[in-house]
Amino acid sequence: MGLAGPTILLQGQEGWPILHRSLILRCAPNLDEAKHLFIIQQRNLCCTGGGTPKEIIRERFVGVSFQDKIRRGLCSLLTAGRAQLESEDLVNYLHSEFNNYKLDQSLEQQALCETVQVPAAGSSPNVISVEIPGGRKETLDASKAYVAYSANGTVAGKPVYANFGSSEDFTALMEKKINLNGTMIITRAGKITFAEKVANAQKQGAVGVLIFPSPADYRGLRDDVAQFGHAHLGTGDPFTPGFPSFNHTQFPPVASSGLPRIPVQSISGSAATKLFSLMKGLACPPGWSGTFSADCKLDSGDADGVSVTLQVNNALVERRILNVFGVVKGFEEPDQYVVIGAQRDSWGPGVAKAGVGTALLLQLARTVSELVKNDGYKPRRSLVFASWSAGEFGAVGVTEWLEGYAATLHLKAFAYINLDSAVTGSRDFRFSSSPMLKQLLKEVVSNVKVPFSLGNTLAVKEVPFRMDNPAFPFLAYSGIPAISFRFTDTGGVEYPHLSTKEDTLDKLISYFGSEDQLDATMRTAAEIAGRMAVRMTHDHELYLDFNSYDESLLDFVHKLMPYKRNLRNMGLNLQWLLVARGDFSRATDALRNAVRNTDLTNKVACRALNDRIMKVESHFLSPYVSPMDAPLRHIFFGSGSHTLQALRLNILKTNRSALEEDLLRKQLALATWTIQGAANALSGDIWDIDNDF
Numbered sequence: 287m288g289l290a291g292p293t294i295l296l297q298g299q300e301g302w303p304i305l306h307r308s309l310i311l312r313c314a315p316n317l318d319e320a321k322h323l324f325i326i327q328q329r330n331l332c333c334t335g336g337g338t339p340k341e342i343i344r345e346r347f348v349g350v351s352f353q354d355k356i357r358r359g360l361c362s363l364l365t366a367g368r369a370q371l372e373s374e375d376l377v378n379y380l381h382s383e384f385n386n387y388k389l390d391q392s393l394e395q396q397a398l399c400e401t402v403q404v405p406a407a408g409s410s411p412n413v414i415s416v417e418i419p420g421g422r423k424e425t426l427d428a429s430k431a432y433v434a435y436s437a438n439g440t441v442a443g444k445p446v447y448a449n450f451g452s453s454e455d456f457t458a459l460m461e462k463k464i465n466l467n468g469t470m471i472i473t474r475a476g477k478i479t480f481a482e483k484v485a486n487a488q489k490q491g492a493v494g495v496l497i498f499p500s501p502a503d504y505r506g507l508r509d510d511v512a513q514f515g516h517a518h519l520g521t522g523d524p525f526t527p528g529f530p531s532f533n534h535t536q537f538p539p540v541a542s543s544g545l546p547r548i549p550v551q552s553i554s555g556s557a558a559t560k561l562f563s564l565m566k567g568l569a570c571p572p573g574w575s576g577t578f579s580a581d582c583k584l585d586s587g588d589a590d591g592v593s594v595t596l597q598v599n600n601a602l603v604e605r606r607i608l609n610v611f612g613v614v615k616g617f618e619e620p621d622q623y624v625v626i627g628a629q630r631d632s633w634g635p636g637v638a639k640a641g642v643g644t645a646l647l648l649q650l651a652r653t654v655s656e657l658v659k660n661d662g663y664k665p666r667r668s669l670v671f672a673s674w675s676a677g678e679f680g681a682v683g684v685t686e687w688l689e690g691y692a693a694t695l696h697l698k699a700f701a702y703i704n705l706d707s708a709v710t711g712s713r714d715f716r717f718s719s720s721p722m723l724k725q726l727l728k729e730v731v732s733n734v735k736v737p738f739s740l741g742n743t744l745a746v747k748e749v750p751f752r753m754d755n756p757a758f759p760f761l762a763y764s765g766i767p768a769i770s771f772r773f774t775d776t777g778g779v780e781y782p783h784l785s786t787k788e789d790t791l792d793k794l795i796s797y798f799g800s801e802d803q804l805d806a807t808m809r810t811a812a813e814i815a816g817r818m819a820v821r822m823t824h825d826h827e828l829y830l831d832f833n834s835y836d837e838s839l840l841d842f843v844h845k846l847m848p849y850k851r852n853l854r855n856m857g858l859n860l861q862w863l864l865v866a867r868g869d870f871s872r873a874t875d876a877l878r879n880a881v882r883n884t885d886l887t888n889k890v891a892c893r894a895l896n897d898r899i900m901k902v903e904s905h906f907l908s909p910y911v912s913p914m915d916a917p918l919r920h921i922f923f924g925s926g927s928h929t930l931q932a933l934r935l936n937i938l939k940t941n942r943s944a945l946e947e948d949l950l951r952k953q954l955a956l957a958t959w960t961i962q963g964a965a966n967a968l969s970g971d972i973w974d975i976d977n978d979f
Contacts, residue, residue: 340733342661343816346653347809353801355645356637356791376630377608380673383648384612387655389671391613401525402679403434403516403600412551412600414496417442417593418564427557431512431633431786432600433480433497434679435524436550441493442595443470444586445565449574450474451483451497456490462568464585467491470594472558474500474576476780479754480515481680484546494596495550498558499782500576506797507782509555514633514678514785519544520917520925521759522685528914530690549598564592607675609683612651614658616667616823619893622698622900623668624822626650626815627684628705629677629756634787637794640677643705646812647671653816665823670699674756677706678785681756688764692913696765696904697897700830701822703815704757704770710781712737712798712807715744717771718751720761720923721834722903723818727769730817736810749778751923762918762925765904767830771814773807826886828896832968835902836874838922839867839961842930852938856947863958869965877968898970905964910956921960928956 358379377394384392405411414426446464449455451473459466471487475497487495497515499507518524523531524542559580567585575582586592616622628643635641651671657663676682688695701723715736717727728744740747751758757768774781781797783789798804822829846860853859877898886892907919908928918924926932933953937945 340817340820342657343653343820344813347812350649350809351805352645352649352808355648356641377610380610384651387652388659389612389651389655390615394608394610401523401602402605403602405432405600413597414551414553415595416561416564419590426561427553429512429552429554431514431552433550433552434516435518435545436598436600437546437548438598438600439549440595440597441549442593443468443493444591445470445472445561445594446585447472447570447583450477451486452478453486456486458571468493470596471495473497474503475513476503479752481517481519481753484517484550485519488546488548492548494548496553498553499555501555502576503780504782507788511786511788512552512554515552516680517546517550518542518680521681521753522689523682528917530686532690549596551596551598566591607683609675609687610673612671614654614669617664618666620668622700623670624701624819625670625672625699626703626705626819627672627674627756629674631675631678633678633785635790637789637791638710638781639707639784639789642709642808644673646705646708646808647673649812650816667823669819669823677756680754681759684756685759685763688759699766700828700900702757702760702766702768703818704755705815706756708772708811709807711773711775712803713776714774714778715740715747716749716774716778717747717769718749718755719769720767720903721838722767722830722832723769724834725831726818726821726829730814734810734813762920762923765907765920767903773811826892827881828899830899832877832899832902833874836871839870843867846935849935849938858954866958866962866965870961873965873968898968902968905967908956908960909963921957927953930957933957
């Protein structure tokens, strides 16, 4: 329905022009339709400065160069594990910028005390040596790069190549009857995190792990460069799992179960090539070779073949870390906010890893503040701009903040937008997201000019969340919808210099071809993030797609249906899981009807509706596991036996003897009750719940 004739604009109560009531009523057959039209029109109204917020955001970025912000940030960019003074320099710079932008508030979260691992002062570097048949020994690599949270010590074993180190890769090795126990596993970087590679190798009895960047995956990286990473299979400080590492807390010493028990070290591509040249075993399967100059081999060949010794000398130290926040307060519901964040630490210069995200964060804070101060935009809800510390050690700053305010954040923060590594190319696009934010991203990118056509291909651009993505703990630990996106090279190829000392501004500009191309891509990324944030803070109704989990649950149930007969033979059935899924579907239908029938201009009714919407994600945090024992409690995105992906029913048909029947019964019961609990909570008041339990 549209308006015929001229549109008369008046200043509304919220500081936005509104359509004159008489014009709305003339275009609507009844009062309900008039209210609906009012809401629809309000979403597209002009700021007092002219133009919609989305149009003004685009205009604000025209001609913007991010080079100065990147360079100024690099002057004091925190290098992971180095002196605290460098971090405080950048903290002061961020405070100064937020104050210059006239944000409503600029603050820092102080007194976080995090345990990090760095090369031990005064010790020899971590060394990898080989013993060649005939008794000759030589050093393979002594790189200054290292893997944080590796176990210390000296180990030796026969080398075995495991491709990317995924579970599937290790299964392929076992099918070839290659003994993995007591071996030194070699994996190429990429696909999964360092921590996952190490955990998979440790599970197979390996004594150590070497990780290298393959020329096939990191084109343009010098072959003598190794990468930095961490081996903690989790997020946050691994010595305060599930609770915050504030320096005034007095929890007894405890270590995360995700810490490795074996040494791990990163090596250069040239070191890996040399090692492969000494291996005489089975040839690699297709797709495993990594375009080496040496022939790709899976193992050393025989008992007398080459052996590898790994010596790791790292030290645990405590570092004070500081998260910095800038706030633009909402005018109607300032206690609810979207968080936009980027890490500011890196291993080496960290231009693509941290500099780009920090520059985007600052420019977005400036743009939104100007939109409010100069153009009359009055967001209903607040926007929080967060600069995280210690991201290189496993999203530590993010996780400790979430853990410190675990009781309230899921009631306050309704979404997180991650800017880390958002621009590492210009020819393709990738994203990871909660189902509740995918529709918003789809709408936004369809209205943003990108240097390539996304068309209807956005769905195939989605990739799973990696555990080292700062958006991941927002979603998996706190149950807050989160999204991370990045512009990349064709096919999602990795930017070759990430997590190395080669991650400089000159390298990034050279990769893009020009400063103008880099700036243009960064402007597009800033516009996408800005549009999403404005949409979620402007509308009466909170723009989160709660219907999306109905489809996710349906997909999950469909995957279980082929095993109905197997479960029945065990005295189990899927009836109550199907009932729980049906109750959730009915609850989303009821909420959708409530949105349709609620007068969204009624502040009390609108707030009650939005409270129900924003809690949907957190309802999928399992209430049956302890945050200390299993911090990542989300049944779709978390980690542990309580998750839906842990219900591996295929074992009923492939290896029935390996089934732990009691565990399966428990998993099925807890999954059912978590889904049922989400349905009950979404239904609203207890007297509105109608189910068969």
